[in-house]
Amino acid sequence: ELKVEQNPLFLSMQEGKNYTIYCNYSTTSDRLYWYRQDPGKSLESLFVLLSNGAVKQEGRLMASLDTKARLSTLHITAAVHDLSATYFCAAPLVSGYALNFGKGTSLLVTP
Amino acid sequence: DTGVSQDPRHKITKRGQNVTFRCDPISEHNRLYWYRQTLGQGPEFLTYFQNEAQLEKSRLLSDRFSAERPKGSFSTLEIQRTEQGDSAMYLCASGDGVEQYFGPGTRLTVT
Numbered sequence: 001e002l003k004v005e006q007n008p009l010f011l012s013m014q015e016g017k018n019y020t021i022y023c024n025y026s027t028t029s030d031r032l033y034w035y036r037q038d039p040g041k042s043l044e045s046l047f048v049l050l051s052n053g054a055v056k057q058e059g060r061l062m063a064s065l066d067t068k069a070r071l072s073t074l075h076i077t078a079a080v081h082d083l084s085a086t087y088f089c090a091a092p093l094v095s096g097y098a099l100n101f102g103k104g105t106s107l108l109v110t111p
Numbered sequence: 112d113t114g115v116s117q118d119p120r121h122k123i124t125k126r127g128q129n130v131t132f133r134c135d136p137i138s139e140h141n142r143l144y145w146y147r148q149t150l151g152q153g154p155e156f157l158t159y160f161q162n163e164a165q166l167e168k169s170r171l172l173s174d175r176f177s178a179e180r181p182k183g184s185f186s187t188l189e190i191q192r193t194e195q196g197d198s199a200m201y202l203c204a205s206g207d208g209v210e211q212y213f214g215p216g217t218r219l220t221v222t
Contacts (some may be wrong), residue, residue, distance in 0.1 A: 004153075042202060043154070043213040050209065088153050095167050098144060099211065101112060101153030 002027045004091050006102035013079050013109055021105045023072040023089035032065050032072040033090040033099060043088065046074075079109045115205050115214030123220045124193055131189045132217045136205030143222055144211060145185050147171070154202055164221040183217060193221045 003026040013019050023032065031050055035043040047056045049065035049072060057065050060083065062075045072089055086106045090099040116135045124130050136143050141162050145187045146154035157176070158168045161184040172178075175193075180186040190197055204211040 005213075035213075042215045043204075045210060045212065048209055087193075090153070093156065093167075095144060095159075098156040098159045098167055099146075099154075100156065101150075104153050 002029075002085050002093055003090060004089060004100050004101045004102040006087075006089055006105050008012050009103060009105060011107045013076075013107070015111055016035075016078050018078065019063055020105075021074040021076070021087055021089075023074070023102055025070050025072075025089075025091040025100075027070075027094075028048055028067070029091040030067060030069070031092055032063075034072070034074055035088045035090065037086045037088065037104070039086075046087075065076055074105075081109050081111070083107060084109045115203055115219050117201075117203050117213055117214040119217055120215060121218050121220075123222060126160055126194050126195060126221055127192055128165045129191045129204075130193060130219065131187055132201055132203075132219075134188070134203030134205075134214060136184070136186070136203070137206065137212060138184075140205035140207045140212075141183070142211075144184070144206075145188050145202065146202040148200045148202055148216070149198075157188075190219075195221050197221050 003025045034046040047063040052067040060077045065072045077095045086104045088104045090101040118133045143160045145157040148154040157180050160180040175191045178188045200216045202216045204212045
C-alpha cells in the first residue's frame with residue numbers, strides 16, 4: 001500500500017527565512033504532486049513533477065523530485081505572510097490516476 | 112471555462128437520511144475523481160471515472176456510497192443512511208492528463 005509522509009506537519013517561520021518541506025513515499029512512482037490549501041478552501045495545484053530530477057519553480061516556491069530516494073522537497077525562499085497555508089504532496093496510486101495524499105504541512109509565516 | 116463546480120456547497124442532514132452531491136467537471140475532461148477530506152487530514156480517494164465508466168473504487172467506499180457519471184459529463188455521489196462519521200468535505204476533481212483540478216467541495220455535516 002502506498003504511503004505518503006510529509007514532515008514537518010506544522011511549521012512556523014519568520015518572514016524572510018528559508019525552509020524546506022519533505023515528502024517521502026513508499027512505493028515506486030514517477031510523478032509527484034504539490035497542492036496548496038487555504039483554510040476552508042479547495043486545493044490549488046502548485047506543481048506536478050514528472051520525472052527523476054525534475055525541478056520546478058514558481059515565485060518563492062521550488063519543488064524537486066528524486067524518484068530513487070522516493071523523496072520530493074518543497075523549498076520556500078524568503079517567506080512572506082501570503083504563503084501561510086497547508087501544503088500537501090500526493091503520489092499516484094497503483095492505478096496511476098487517483099492520488100494518495102500526505103497529511104499536509106500547515107505553514108504559518110509570521111512577521 | 113469556469114472550473115470544476117460542486118453543488119451544494121454545504122449540506123446539513125440528520126443521521127439516517129440520504130444525501131446526493133453533484134459535480135460538474137471542466138468541460139471535455141474525461142476523468143473525474145471523488146475524494147473525501149476530514150479536518151486536519153489530506154484528501155482520501157473514493158472513486159474515479161473515465162468518461163462514464165467507474166474504473167476504480169476505494170475500500171473506503173462502503174455499500175452506502177454510490178457514484179454515477181451517466182453521460183460522461185457531470186457526476187453524482189449519493190450517501191445512503193448517513194452516519195456521523197460521514198461528516199467531511201467531499202471534493203471532486205477532473206482532468207484529462209496528469210493534472211487534477213479540484214472543485215470547491217461540498218461540506219457535509221451529519222447531526
